[in-house]
Amino acid sequence: MNCFVGVDLGSTTTKAVVLDEKSEVLGRGITNSRSNYDLAAEVARTEAFASARFRLLQREVERGAGGQALGRLLAAFRLEQMLVQLASLGARINDEIERSIAPALCRGASERVGEIFRRLAGEEEERFRDPNPPERSDFFRDAAGSAYARLAEEVAQPSGVSFDLLVGLYDKCIVRVENEPLELGFREHIGKALARAGGHGPMRAAVDAAVGAELAVRGTVGTGYGRARLPFPKEQIRSEILCHGLGAHVLFPGTRTVLDIGGQDTKAIQVDPQGIVTAFQMNDRCAAGCGRYLGYIADEMNMGLHELGPLALSSRRPVKINSTCTVFAGAELRERLSLGERREDIVAGLHRAVILRAMSLLARSGGIEDEFTFTGGVARNPAAVLALEGLVAQNYGAKKINISPDSIYTGALGAAHFALRGAAA
């Protein structure tokens, strides 16, 4: 099967999308960019191809075994990937203990870490057995990190192998794990996953077909902040402005205005009926009011980024925030708290401030035309969406606002479509 790949190297996350010849999305992959664009691109691509093979598998299985069985297989596959990464992390932490921990603590630290990893693996097995596991981050660093910290607290000793020592080991080693290429692909793990999920005859045949399917890449286009790092010739690199415009057009063909709020930039884009960009504006070099700002706020409040929006939604009286300076985000927050403002009201005000900044860029790019598509990581945040809806209605009247659950992939989707168009031309 011929396929086309789009890779979007964002400042925070790297995304990949695989299309088939009929421009249907076969697979998507995402990873954190970890200041190593080459590796991030490779990981996202591997993920996208694994998910593409699942899509092929799904097509096969839907004819025979049914959707539920496939869900179990996917969970088993994710478990296998997780176990490989945990094993790598555990090995690196053990190396680090031998290298840098005082001999008196060495054995104790080894035992505690061994205990943490036994429990981590156990929790992963448990998660696999749970038919409705709780939501968690897509990224190994976040998912493993929060569990590790919780378990470290449980196993740490008041004197001796302390919590700080254990967490310090994690911090040192997670970066190394992220920066080593691991075999996480479909073909590497699907066999074990199938055994674990208890695949029967038709499923096994479908898996064999998906493993054996040839996915021939006929075109690749790269985009995003780190695109210059992609190992492609210049003709295969497109600006993220064009890719977001086209991606939004593909998701919602009626799109005329696109707002993308990513990790460190915000883009306001106008497109014509074919998805070709006619005007655009981006924030200046400062990342004020971008996704990263909300990330810092979440860190300051000791919360997960995904918890920030729901907290803001519980506000009844949003505070007026003037500064969206990312550097001063913490100072702004503490100042408001010291004035006695409620957390949810401050956070709601911060979301509004982010959107106000985006509104100014939209105005500069030529305003908002129907239909209006909101993309990027921040489009996943319900409080940001609520603030946007209010300000759009207030400034431009009723407009149809589109948000796709896959909006974070918009740039990569646009890039994949450019790859497809390029091959067709």
Next chain:
Amino acid sequence: MAEVEKDRSMELQKQMLAEHFRRLEAAPETGEPVIYTFVPGNLTELVRSFGALPVLPEINALQSAMRGKSQAYIAAAEKAGHSEDVCSYVKCDIGMSMAGNIGPTGTRLPKPDLLLLSYTGCYTFMKWFELLRERYGCPTVFLQVPYQGDGRETPAQRAYVARQIRETLIPALEKVTGRRYDEERLRENLARSAASEEDLVAVLQSARRAPSPIDAYFGAVYYVGPIFSAFRGTEEGAAYYRALRREVEERIARGEGPVTPAGRLDCQKYRLVVEGPPNWTHFREFWRMFAEEGAVVVASTYSKVGGTYDFGFRHDPSDPLGTMADYCSGCYTNLNLPSRVEMLVRYVEDYRADGFLVHSVKSCNSFSAGQLTILREVERRTGVPGAFIESDLVDARYFSAANLKNRLESYFQMLEARRGAVAAGVRA
């Protein structure tokens, strides 16, 4: 490192500048009077007719920036209490004078005998000279030049400026230089100016050709250097413009494009009109971002910042004071927004541009105020897509190479995609 390819005219200009700075350094011994003045609406012919040497502080600032010296000067000025938000030309100049007034070429600049402000459109200029007056304790002449709010200079405004030149400036120059006003000498200077202006306009308008033999923004910065600074009306200035015109004509004959930091730009994919001054701290890197994408600038407003010749103005030796009044009033930033829009629309049309780009600098309100309105209006009237990028004149902290490159590449790809879409529409 490969040798940088440069035009002959650039070498010639470099020699002229070196010689000028050498004379300035020697001025305390030779007794040549020194007058500090600004580029917009400068009265070089008159200054020179009194045997005085002009110093252009903003040119020194931009040249310091091109030589990588501006950041230390700006830091020194900020340390002395000037806010981060003050125009970076001012801070660069103040920092330079605090560091011993060593000019961009490494020679010492003399103290001014007179500060001459012949353009009031920039409020910062006034404050700048107030600071220099405080520092040097020298006399100051301050001409009131009315803003062209209705888009044209009225006879009363013209007479008002001419009267100030006659009644205030000329007596001050006589006093400072110890020489009598010599109108014949002034007329000779003005006649040489007009000849240079004729040559410059021919050079700038050569960009109507495709391929364009010049880059009318980055390249034009060099072309306008002598005429906007110390050399307008001088023998060497006139010789420079004759040589420049020949050089460009030779390029036309050979069908060549301009020399850029990315080599000779013969294959020109995009023809642009640019509004706003360039960045000086990363001048060649900035230019390269255009040249590497095959973008050539065919017309710019910055190359009119010292005077707008391409719509017909020439210095007129038969009416020395009136023509100088016209010149003071007609510099680009003294024009109202509709006039600026009109000028840009004509550029887009006359030079058959594919795109219109605004480079907005943090330092300069005279340029920046209204630029978004200008962008929208020019887009609306010409149908040519515009783009907006931002940095600064001489403060490197505001120049983000990755951001600018990102936006420029996006813009060029957008022009390409739209071109493709139009072609597809035509085929359909």
